[in-house]
Amino acid sequence: MKNSHSYQINEKVYEQGEAATYIYQVVSGAIRVFSKLNNGYRQIGSFFFPGDIFGLEPGARRRWSAEAVVEATTVRLTKRKVVVQKAQSNLSLARGLWNLTARDLLHADHHRVMLGLVTAEERMAAFILEMNSRIGVDGEIDLPMKGTDIGNYVGLREETVARVISKLADKGVLRGNGSSRWGRRLNLRRHERLRAMLPPSSLLELPPLSEKLIQTIFSKP
Amino acid sequence: MKNSHSYQINEKVYEQGEAATYIYQVVSGAIRVFSKLNNGYRQIGSFFFPGDIFGLEPGARRRWSAEAVVEATTVRLTKRKVVVQKAQSNLSLARGLWNLTARDLLHADHHRVMLGLVTAEERMAAFILEMNSRIGVDGEIDLPMKGTDIGNYVGLREETVARVISKLADKGVLRGNGSSRWGRRLNLRRHERLRAMLPPSSLLELPPLSEKLIQTIFSKP
DNA sequence: CGCCGGATTGATCAGTTTCAAGGCATGTGG
DNA sequence: CCACATGCCTTGAAACTGATCAATCCGGCG
Numbered sequence: 001m002k003n004s005h006s007y008q009i010n011e012k013v014y015e016q017g018e019a020a021t022y023i024y025q026v027v028s029g030a031i032r033v034f035s036k037l038n039n040g041y042r043q044i045g046s047f048f049f050p051g052d053i054f055g056l057e058p059g060a061r062r063r064w065s066a067e068a069v070v071e072a073t074t075v076r077l078t079k080r081k082v083v084v085q086k087a088q089s090n091l092s093l094a095r096g097l098w099n100l101t102a103r104d105l106l107h108a109d110h111h112r113v114m115l116g117l118v119t120a121e122e123r124m125a126a127f128i129l130e131m132n133s134r135i136g137v138d139g140e141i142d143l144p145m146k147g148t149d150i151g152n153y154v155g156l157r158e159e160t161v162a163r164v165i166s167k168l169a170d171k172g173v174l175r176g177n178g179s180s181r182w183g184r185r186l187n188l189r190r191h192e193r194l195r196a197m198l199p200p201s202s203l204l205e206l207p208p209l210s211e212k213l214i215q216t217i218f219s220k221p
Numbered sequence: 222m223k224n225s226h227s228y229q230i231n232e233k234v235y236e237q238g239e240a241a242t243y244i245y246q247v248v249s250g251a252i253r254v255f256s257k258l259n260n261g262y263r264q265i266g267s268f269f270f271p272g273d274i275f276g277l278e279p280g281a282r283r284r285w286s287a288e289a290v291v292e293a294t295t296v297r298l299t300k301r302k303v304v305v306q307k308a309q310s311n312l313s314l315a316r317g318l319w320n321l322t323a324r325d326l327l328h329a330d331h332h333r334v335m336l337g338l339v340t341a342e343e344r345m346a347a348f349i350l351e352m353n354s355r356i357g358v359d360g361e362i363d364l365p366m367k368g369t370d371i372g373n374y375v376g377l378r379e380e381t382v383a384r385v386i387s388k389l390a391d392k393g394v395l396r397g398n399g400s401s402r403w404g405r406r407l408n409l410r411r412h413e414r415l416r417a418m419l420p421p422s423s424l425l426e427l428p429p430l431s432e433k434l435i436q437t438i439f440s441k442p
Numbered sequence: 443c444g445c446c447g448g449a450t451t452g453a454t455c456a457g458t459t460t461c462a463a464g465g466c467a468t469g470t471g472g
Numbered sequence: 473c474c475a476c477a478t479g480c481c482t483t484g485a486a487a488c489t490g491a492t493c494a495a496t497c498c499g500g501c502g
Contacts, residue, residue, distance in 0.1 A: 016422060035334050035337075035420070035422050035423075036420060036422065037334070037337065037338060037339070037420045037422075037423075038338075038339075038343070038418075038419070038420050039339070041337075041339060043333070043334050043337035045330065045333065045334075058320075058323035058324075058326060058327055063327075063330060063422070064330075087316075088312075088316075089312070091309075091310075091312050091315060094312060094315050094316055094319065095308075095309075095315055097319065098315065098318065098319035098322060099279075101319060101322050101323050101326055102279035102322050103279075104326050105279060105322055105325050105326045105329060106279055106284075108326060108329035108330055108333060109266065109284060109285075109329055111333050112264070112266065112329060112332050112333040112336055113256050113258070113264050113266075115333055115336040115337060115376070116256075116258065116262075116264035116336060116376055117258060117259075118258070118259075118260070118262060118491095119457080120457075120458070122259070146479090146480065146481085147480070147481065147482095148480090155336070155337055156458075156459090157458075157459055157460080158480085158481080159458090159459075159460085159481090159482080159483085160457095160458060160459075161481095162480095162481060162482055162483085163458095163482080163483080166482075166483085182481085183466090183467085183480095183481080184480095184481095197259075198259070199256070199257060199258045199259050201237060201256045201257065201258075201284070202256075202258075339459095340489080340490095341489075341490065367447090367448065367449090368448070368449065368450095369448085377490075377491090378490075378491060378492080379448090379449080380449090380450080380451085380490090380491080380492085381489095381490060381491075382449095383449055383450055383451080384450080384451080384490090387450075387451085403449085405448095405449095
């Protein structure tokens with residue numbers, strides 16, 4: 001396998017339980033990482049967008065599965081074992097990886113607080129603000145994932161997702177693209193109204209990744 | 222402050238937003254770590270029991286609050302800054318701290334999958350199994366926290382917690398202490414029945430902490 | 443013995459899921 | 473260029489689960 005790869009929409013990148021062979025960085029497209037629950041439910045743990053690194057595991061096994069959200073999602077990859085071993089003797093790399101794990105923790109903590117939120121509206125507000133800070137440009141959010149995925153991330157059914165978005169649109173908090181339907185594009189009109197629905201602790205702001213670290217991880221030896 | 226401290230029941234150890242001054246290890250009693258939500262709700266993120274280390278943060282601020290669950294909860298403590306700084310030049314310590322962060326991540330991931338579970342019974346099953354693996358001895362679980370805390374951890378109201386436990390007792394999966402009431406002591410009769418309610422991925426087994434790491438962290442310089 | 447914190451149980455209520463039916467946009471083939 | 477199929481979003485109505493509100497119980501303790 002070369003040091004980059006492209007996936008079709010919904011194609012599997014890796015699966016829960018497998019050996020964790022690679023660390024990935026999204027180049028284009030988007031990735032969803034999820035865990036299978038009972039009854040065909042799945043809990044999505046994260047979405048990853050260009051620039052994000054994913055697939056570094058604390059242990060040697062995949063604890064989640066990963067799939068491409070959109071057609072032609074491409075990633076860079078590098079052997080996990082090599083990187084981890086290099087960190088055994090490279091303090092700065094070790095601290096870099098520690099930092100990556102810490103980011104994952106920050107996100108996981110943020111996510112579980114979100115899942116603890118009581119109402120559907122609160123959870124959607126948290127989701128929208130998270131996506132805005134990750135892939136929003138100037139209040140325009142182009143969501144690559146479908147409603148079902150959003151539901152699997154925030155713990156709601158896709159119908160509820162649609163209903164909440166409609167309601168928020170009615171309230172003037174945001175708008176879809178033109179008509180009342182959102183069509184995967186949101187136009188945030190009033191941040192504050194969403195913020196106001198949430199406890200202060202439920203916002204997440206991550207510092208940018210160190211470019212140097214990325215190079216250390218993905219450079220050819 | 223000495224290098225150990227004892228707290229009264231419900232006494233605050235630290236609070237969300239504060240500077241993170243210490244790293245702690247529970248000596249006796251139990252700690253709950255939580256985040257305030259709206260409407261007086263709180264999301265409990267973890268319970269810590271004797272031997273557990275808590276309070277190492279990825280950043281310099283407390284992202285959660287911590288309180289003593291029971292009277293006379295005692296902890297060891299050490300200056301976070303000193304330890305983190307030592308890790309700047311000590312590879313093995315750095316890897317140890319990385320490992321601690323990784324544990325937190327493992328737990329957080331486990332917890333958010335639990336919060337994504339659909340029914341009250343599933344969530345309680347996951348909780349009971351988690352507590353069994355943490356503080357259960359031979360199927361006997363002495364829970365130090367009250368029903369409200371359990372609810373705040375699994376995302377249910379205290380009444381629902383009681384109802385589910387009653388139902389599980391009726392089903393013969395577990396028993397309270399003598400009468401139909403559980404009184405904070407559970408006797409697990411049929412593990413498998415609880416397991417069977419859950420997706421395979423939702424079990425968490427952590428390796429024991431390295432004794433050497435603990436000493437490095439808490440030893441007097 | 444009476445008080446108190448917490449657990450339990452019962453009876454509604456409310457919000458989300460579920461089931462079902464369209465709607466809209468896109469793409470494909472004739 | 474239109475007819476139709478597909479995938480997803482949207483909306484409606486009914487069913488259900490857990491939340492709420494309220495009362496009671498239980499064990500421990502002053």
